[in-house]
Amino acid sequence: MKIPTVQFTEEQEKFRIEVRTFLQSHMNQGPFKAKCDSWLSGCDPSFSKLIAEQGWIGMTWPKEYGGAERSTIDRYILTEEFLAAGAPVAAHWFADRQTGPLLLRFGTEEQRQFFLPKITKGECFFGIGLSEPNSGSDLASVSTRAEKVDGGWVVNGAKTWTSNAHDAHYMVTLVRTEPFDGEKKHKGLSQLIIDLHAEGVSITPIKYLTGERHFNDVFFENVFVPDSMVVGTLGNGWAQGLAELAFERSGPERILSTFPLLNELVAELKEGGDVAGLAEASKLIAEMWSLRNLSIGVAKVLEEGGEVAIPAALVKSIGTKFEQKIPEVARLLVQTFPRLDAERKLDRYMAESILHSPGFTIRGGTSEVLYGIVAKGVVAG
Ligand SMILES: Cc1cc2nc3c(=O)[nH]c(=O)nc-3n(C[C@H](O)[C@H](O)[C@H](O)COP(=O)(O)OP(=O)(O)OC[C@H]3O[C@@H](n4cnc5c(N)ncnc54)[C@H](O)[C@@H]3O)c2cc1C
CATH class of the missing domain: 1.10.540.10 (Acyl-CoA dehydrogenase/oxidase, N-terminal domain)
Structure with missing residues (x-):
């Protein structure tokens, strides 16, 4: 590698x-x-x-x-x-x-x-329609199905945890276009672009820990999708979806979700002349720098058309733990009163970081699943 x-x-x-x-x-x-x-x-x-x-x-x-x-x-x-x-x-x-x-x-x-x-x-704007009530890490088991009709497909089923579906116009949706074959469950999956305002689509909110409307359940009841909205090759949805994941897992958003808090923390420590605190914060910055170099390197390989599934899994798994660590370290270095409506930025960023952190290591593939990808890849490689 x-x-x-x-x-x-x-x-x-x-x-x-x-x-x-x-x-x-x-x-x-x-x-x-x-x-x-x-x-x-x-x-x-x-x-x-x-x-x-x-x-x-x-x-x-x-x-x-x-x-x-x-x-x-x-x-x-x-x-x-x-x-x-x-x-x-x-x-x-x-x-x-x-x-x-x-x-x-x-x-x-x-x-x-x-x-x-x-x-x-x-x-x-688009949403990403992968997860279902009974399919998350084991994504190949999705059961939302599309049946062939004249001129297109009729979709029935449900997706869940769909970020911003309520603000999106369309969703790239992984569906089963062939009957489920337990032995070869990765086969017969296809990607359809579904108009989220089409008849038969309903979107209901799932409230975030902060109370925000962020993700949703999306239900399909006899939703017609024209043939022209099939992405790529029918039955090739699994391979196409995997190609997307490298883009999803290796970007700076897997390192920097709580960066505004780190920035504010350093500013406050500097202002207070807290040298010991700054020394602790500098360890976070050093860690961030290494992760960033890895992530930029992966971006470069992606640009050149190289294979990055394993390093992308590394960026995501290590980077999201790092994002979670920032509020943990910050609360030991400065006194904060975390509140989402706080005037003081440090308090507000702290509240946002604490309440959003649990999702970092789940969205885009859980850490455990990513460790599996890295371990299998390294053994196979
Ligand atoms: C903030 C946020 C936004 C999201 N946005 C979207 C979105 O826009 N679109 C979308 O499709 N999905 C979205 N998701 C869903 C996300 O992709 C899934 O939650 C994730 O893939 C895990 O699936 P699950 O929740 O069904 O958990 P499960 O797969 O049921 O996992 C439960 C636990 O078992 C562990 N586990 C499962 N399989 C294995 C294994 N093979 N080896 C070791 N441990 C394992 C997991 O690590 C986890 O700890 C979002 C999630 C969050 C938190």
Whole structure:
């Protein structure tokens, strides 16, 4: 497993400053408030629209689909700056991170022409329809089924924990298009794009620990999906879905969900001249730096079309534990009064971090499952 070291060019450093300047002038002013875990819970379509106007959604995609043909490393820099600032980027997150690359790789020309320009304009958001009430880690056991009818498919079943389904327009949904074969359960799965406003779709909230509406149950009752909304090859949904996971698991969002808290902690320690506290906080920064280098290296390998399933699982499993550690260390170094409506940023970020943390090591694949992937890969390799 060779992970390259990435040195940023002068142009890339300039781009970082451009993004940072943009965020400084828009964040914490008017409606846009910084928060921890903003990539999942900071859902604000108007902010996404603003980002789109900068050409920053789908920025690596071909120009003919509304992209800017920038590099993966540019996108990495952009994402890091969004997360560090706690910017509300959740509305377009999945479409930008997953759906676009999926359609570029497996979608039809018609799907690309239809969806990608809308995504890059910040006008079309996607949900990810994988988990079901009885299928989480054992995803291949999904039972939402699609039956063939004239001109399309009729879908029945349910998805759960679907982040931001209530704000999304469509969902890439893993369904069974062939009868379940217990011996070969990975077979006969397909990915369908389902219009979340179609007849027969109902979406009900599952409240987060914070009380926010974040994820949902999504039910399908005889929902018609036209043939043109099948992604890639029928029956190849498992392999296509796996290709998406590397994008999902290795990004800076697996390290930086509680970064605004770390930043605020360091500021407070500096202000109070707490040298011993700063020495403790610096250990977190050193850890973050190593994880970040791993994550950027994986981004580079992904850009070059390399295989990254194992290092991506490493980034996700170690990175999310790190994100959880930040509030644990912070509470030992400074006195806080965690409250979601607190005026003092440190108190608010602390509350958000504590209440969001349990999900970090579950979403996108639990740590135990990722350890299994790493262990099996290393043994096989
Ligand atoms: C904040 C958040 C957002 C989410 N958003 C989405 C979304 O948008 N779309 C979506 O489809 N899903 C989403 N999920 C669901 C998430 O992907 C699942 O919760 C996750 O895959 C685990 O599945 P499960 O909850 O069914 O737990 P289970 O799979 O039932 O696991 C229960 C426990 O058993 C352990 N376990 C299971 N299998 C193994 C094994 N083989 N080896 C060792 N241990 C094992 C697990 O580690 C876990 O501790 C989200 C979850 C969270 C927390």
